[in-house]
Amino acid sequence: MLFNSFTFLLFFALVLLLHNLPLPWRWKKTQLLLASYLFYAAWNPPFVVLLWISTLTDWFVGRGMAAAVTKTRRRGLLFVSLGVNLGLLAYFKYAGFLLDSFASVVRTLGVDYEPAMPDIILPLGISFYTFQTLSYTLSIYRGESRPSRSFLDYALFVTFFPQLVAGPIVRSTEFLPQCAMPKRADARQMGWGLALLTFGLFQKTVLADALLAPTADLVFNAAGSVGTLDAWVGTLAFSGQIFFDFAGYSSCAIGAALCLGFILPENFHFPYAALGFSDFWRRWHISLSSWLRDYVYITVGGNRLGIGRTYINLMFTMLLGGLWHGASWHFVVWGGLHGTYLAIERLLRPHFTATLVRPGMRRLGMALFTFLLISVTWIFFRAQTFGDALQIVLALVGGVLDQPDSQLVQVTSWHVGQVLFVLTATFVVQFSLRDADLENRFSALPLVARSILLTILLLSILVAPGDDRAFIYFQF
Numbered sequence: 001m002l003f004n005s006f007t008f009l010l011f012f013a014l015v016l017l018l019h020n021l022p023l024p025w026r027w028k029k030t031q032l033l034l035a036s037y038l039f040y041a042a043w044n045p046p047f048v049v050l051l052w053i054s055t056l057t058d059w060f061v062g063r064g065m066a067a068a069v070t071k072t073r074r075r076g077l078l079f080v081s082l083g084v085n086l087g088l089l090a091y092f093k094y095a096g097f098l099l100d101s102f103a104s105v106v107r108t109l110g111v112d113y114e115p116a117m118p119d120i121i122l123p124l125g126i127s128f129y130t131f132q133t134l135s136y137t138l139s140i141y142r143g144e145s146r147p148s149r150s151f152l153d154y155a156l157f158v159t160f161f162p163q164l165v166a167g168p169i170v171r172s173t174e175f176l177p178q179c180a181m182p183k184r185a186d187a188r189q190m191g192w193g194l195a196l197l198t199f200g201l202f203q204k205t206v207l208a209d210a211l212l213a214p215t216a217d218l219v220f221n222a223a224g225s226v227g228t229l230d231a232w233v234g235t236l237a238f239s240g241q242i243f244f245d246f247a248g249y250s251s252c253a254i255g256a257a258l259c260l261g262f263i264l265p266e267n268f269h270f271p272y273a274a275l276g277f278s279d280f281w282r283r284w285h286i287s288l289s290s291w292l293r294d295y296v297y298i299t300v301g302g303n304r305l306g307i308g309r310t311y312i313n314l315m316f317t318m319l320l321g322g323l324w325h326g327a328s329w330h331f332v333v334w335g336g337l338h339g340t341y342l343a344i345e346r347l348l349r350p351h352f353t354a355t356l357v358r359p360g361m362r363r364l365g366m367a368l369f370t371f372l373l374i375s376v377t378w379i380f381f382r383a384q385t386f387g388d389a390l391q392i393v394l395a396l397v398g399g400v401l402d403q404p405d406s407q408l409v410q411v412t413s414w415h416v417g418q419v420l421f422v423l424t425a426t427f428v429v430q431f432s433l434r435d436a437d438l439e440n441r442f443s444a445l446p447l448v449a450r451s452i453l454l455t456i457l458l459l460s461i462l463v464a465p466g467d468d469r470a471f472i473y474f475q476f
Contacts, residue, residue, distance in 0.1 A: 088126070237415075267286050278346075
């Protein structure tokens with residue numbers, strides 16, 4: 001069920017109606033839980049069973065760890081949680097990738113081996129809810145929280161439909177306390193929640209799908225037959241598309257939750273105005289980057305074990321983050337590039353710290369430089385194969401592979417103007433608001449201005465051309 005569909009609008013209207021009836025809080029939470037299962041089952045009903053397996057496993061593991069008297073038993077129970085959750089994730093998401101990689105290694109040794117590839121359907125959002133439920137058992141193991149006393153509250157935490165399939169990845173310590181008391185949005189929350197839904201749908205349907213996706217598809221679907229201008233325009237188009245698609249989803253999720261009285265953490269904060277790559281990851285997919293920092297980077301030693309180990313830990317974390325996004329080597333390369341950027345930045349930080357804090361053209365230049373290098377990494381994220389990604393990168397610097405039977409793709413002046421206009425406007429807006437709170441800025445506008453803005457956005461959503469594309473991060 002897509003946020004950008006009339007089916008969801010009808011579903012959400014019914015959920016809001018039931019949630020605001022004068023019923024006991026436990027009944028309302030039960031309604032939300034059933035609605036969440038229905039939301040997920042609308043895609044593929046049998047995979048609800050996987051949600052139940054993760055939910056039941058970590059519920060009993062959490063209670064068992066709290067009751068355990070020895071560290072050995074606590075560690076053993078943690079391994080059960082990790083084994084079940086990561087085992088399901090590995091099977092459904094990485095089995096084909098691992099088998100294909102093994103076959104490639106065997107073939108390089110001279111063995112003719114062609115295994116039958118497993119026909120496995122990737123469950124929607126499995127990477128998101130796996131990391132979310134693992135945060136529950138990991139926080140209990142570390143002594144940062146206690147197990148929930150209510151199975152209903154815990155099950156709702158795992159399956160809460162606004163952010164179930166594409167985040168934000170919510171920690172149990174952020175969500176479970178909100179289940180203790182009845183939640184009902186007040187006028188401010190309802191107004192801002194509906195505004196966020198409007199902003200998110202506009203980002204997705206108008207900016208990502210209607211204006212940028214066609215150009216990105218044109219270039220990346222003909223990766224071996226593009227010139228330098230085509231490659232740059234396609235790369236910038238996808239940089240905008242991936243941001244507006246994913247940030248649009250997060251805005252919808254946070255807005256929908258707020259209409260129900262629940263507060264979800266911010267997931268994007270003007271990332272294309274970042275000054276450097278560590279700043280980018282403090283602003284992009286914040287719930288994932290903080291999860292990797294707290295449960296991977298710090299766990300393997302962080303920066304506590306010397307300079308050399310710090311760089312190893314940093315690269316390991318980003319490679320794992322790349323692999324989390326997709327079972328393919330080009331996602332690993334994407335993570336490796338970000339790890340390399342972060343390592344070089346850490347090495348050079350003493351030499352350009354003054355640039356980051358001094359307003360002016362140097363700061364603007366640093367933001368543009370960061371954006372362009374981030375855009376290059378998106379090539380490996382968007383390309384269908386590693387070879388396609390290399391062809392686009394080669395085209396960026398003026399190289400074109402010798403393919404005499406193919407005709408170079410030519411993006412039109414309309415494509416170029418459209419992409420440059422959207423990306424320029426995006427950069428200007430994000431750079432001007434990089435340290436601002438969007439809700440405060442929006443609330444400071446006169447009521448007439450807010451009403452006109454939202455009306456324009458809604459009309460744009462209704463008349464936007466194109467089909468109802470699924471959100472890009474649904475595949476992860």
